[in-house]
Amino acid sequence: MTQDAATLLERLRQIVGADHVLTTDADVAPYVVDCRDRYHGVARAVVRPASTDEVAAVVRACSDASAPIVPQGGNTGMCGAATPDRSGSEIVLSLARMHAIRAIDVANATMTVEAGVTLAAAQQAAREAGMLFPLSLASEGSCTIGGNLSTNAGGTAVLRYGNTRELVLGVEVVLADGRIVHGLRGLRKDNTGYDLKQLFIGSEGTLGIVTAAVLKLFSAPKARVTALTAVADVAHAVDLLHAMKDVLGDRLTGFELISGFALYLSRKHHPGSPDPLPGHPWYALLQFDDHSADVPLEDVVESALSNAAESELIADATIAQSQEQAGRLWSLRENISEAQRREGQNVKHDISLPISAIAQFTRDAEAAIVAAFPGARVVVFGHLGDGNLHYNVAAPEGVDARDFLENTPAINGIVHDRVVAAGGSISAEHGIGVLKRDELAHYKSPVELELMRRIKSALDPRGLLNPGKIL
Numbered sequence: 327m328t329q330d331a332a333t334l335l336e337r338l339r340q341i342v343g344a345d346h347v348l349t350t351d352a353d354v355a356p357y358v359v360d361c362r363d364r365y366h367g368v369a370r371a372v373v374r375p376a377s378t379d380e381v382a383a384v385v386r387a388c389s390d391a392s393a394p395i396v397p398q399g400g401n402t403g404m405c406g407a408a409t410p411d412r413s414g415s416e417i418v419l420s421l422a423r424m425h426a427i428r429a430i431d432v433a434n435a436t437m438t439v440e441a442g443v444t445l446a447a448a449q450q451a452a453r454e455a456g457m458l459f460p461l462s463l464a465s466e467g468s469c470t471i472g473g474n475l476s477t478n479a480g481g482t483a484v485l486r487y488g489n490t491r492e493l494v495l496g497v498e499v500v501l502a503d504g505r506i507v508h509g510l511r512g513l514r515k516d517n518t519g520y521d522l523k524q525l526f527i528g529s530e531g532t533l534g535i536v537t538a539a540v541l542k543l544f545s546a547p548k549a550r551v552t553a554l555t556a557v558a559d560v561a562h563a564v565d566l567l568h569a570m571k572d573v574l575g576d577r578l579t580g581f582e583l584i585s586g587f588a589l590y591l592s593r594k595h596h597p598g599s600p601d602p603l604p605g606h607p608w609y610a611l612l613q614f615d616d617h618s619a620d621v622p623l624e625d626v627v628e629s630a631l632s633n634a635a636e637s638e639l640i641a642d643a644t645i646a647q648s649q650e651q652a653g654r655l656w657s658l659r660e661n662i663s664e665a666q667r668r669e670g671q672n673v674k675h676d677i678s679l680p681i682s683a684i685a686q687f688t689r690d691a692e693a694a695i696v697a698a699f700p701g702a703r704v705v706v707f708g709h710l711g712d713g714n715l716h717y718n719v720a721a722p723e724g725v726d727a728r729d730f731l732e733n734t735p736a737i738n739g740i741v742h743d744r745v746v747a748a749g750g751s752i753s754a755e756h757g758i759g760v761l762k763r764d765e766l767a768h769y770k771s772p773v774e775l776e777l778m779r780r781i782k783s784a785l786d787p788r789g790l791l792n793p794g795k796i797l
């Protein structure tokens with residue numbers, strides 16, 4: 327170890343305590359690989375500050391030593407944004423010890439939480455205050471608010487409540503030079519110039535390190551109904567979405583599309599999963615929430631679904647009769663990602679399209695993929711309600727999954743060319759990280775890329791914050 331490296335580690339120990347500067351291979355191991363096992367990095371150290379002042383002091387120490395920093399929350403990201411590179415020069419800055427709920431203001435319908443609070447803990451704190459924090463995703467037990475902000479996470483309730491960007495009123499951020507932006511304002515109106523917080527949201531730790539945020543809360547729903555429906559194809563699912571919005575309006579809070587094959591994988595890798603509507607090519611999982619208890623929500627949903635059945639929009643449906651049943655229906659959907667991990671690596675896409683373009687896109691893309699890679703298995707699921715699909719391509723049966731990954735550039739081309747041609751985006755909710763950096767360079771317009779680079783160099787002129795991510 328060089329003199330400089332030893333000095334930096336000593337300084338970091340003085341800031342956070344020796345126990346929170348991890349350097350042994352065993353201690354560092356969980357922080358240097360991503361959850362999909364796609365990126366394996368090397369860290370000079372993992373530092374675990376416990377306060378915003380400590381984060382700021384760590385950043386100053388790293389800046390003085392010209393050491394790049396990789397901020398990390400729950401390490402559940404899909405694009406490698408929280409994994410260090412292989413140089414061994416980067417410091418992983420884990421926000422895990424910053425897990426305080428700083429304040430809940432019920433009258434203002436806001437909650438101030440630190441970056442390392444897990445999403446599930448934030449939801450629970452809101453619930454205990456009689457409120458709802460609506461952000462919801464499969465990894466909510468381990469992903470953190472800091473990571474949610476840094477990727478502008480979406481999930482299953484965006485249709486009704488918007489994605490993370492729309493759920494944040496204020497942020498506290500440590501800048502690349504160690505200064506702190508104290509922006510924890512809980513205001514729904516604030517037109518004092520540029521909306522700086524939105525720069526940090528979705529910037530994947532490349533512009534600053536979010537240490538806390540003011541989040542919007544909502545009234546807790548009084549009734550909740552979950553239904554699984556079987557549909558003939560994606561076009562029918564899109565029509566069903568429209569019909570349900572028409573009848574139930576804002577009470578439709580989630581609309582998830584699941585292909586028959588995605589459901590098969592979910593059940594295959596999670597024995598004991600229910601099989602309520604076997605044998606259909608496509609499914610839509612619907613969630614309804616109601617704030618008034620005047621007309622029983624279940625009656626309205628039942629009548630809307632029976633009308634949908636009469637007009638042949640759906641082939642079959644089941645409505646959960648208890649919270650436990652609803653949880654089991656949701657587990658079919660939420661286990662897909664893990665099932666795919668167990669099945670083997672696949673070429674993953676996180677795309678968004680105008681909802682009106684989705685049916686045509688899925689038809690064209692699948693035909694093109696199967697023509698180019700006979701036997702390739704397309705695993706489609708996602709948040710149809712907000713136009714976001716996880717459009718994943720797995721190896722043909724019997725072909726080694728890792729070998730099949732060599733086709734990633736060609737498969738990306740087939741999928742992303744069609745997405746962009748249809749007015750869509752190559753990253754809906756997972757971000758860019760390393761996984762989609764080259765794709766971003768290819769598809770984003772030169773003028774937008776130049777603006778992004780200028781913003782990066784204005785906020786991080788020495789390129790020490792999460793280098794190599796996004797740009």
Ligand code: MLT
Pocket residue numbers: 464481660663708716
């Ligand atoms: C999901 O919707 O399940 C998540 O975005 C994770 C994934 O795409 O695998």
Ligand code: ZN
Pocket residue numbers: 481708709716755
């Ligand atoms: Zn998703």
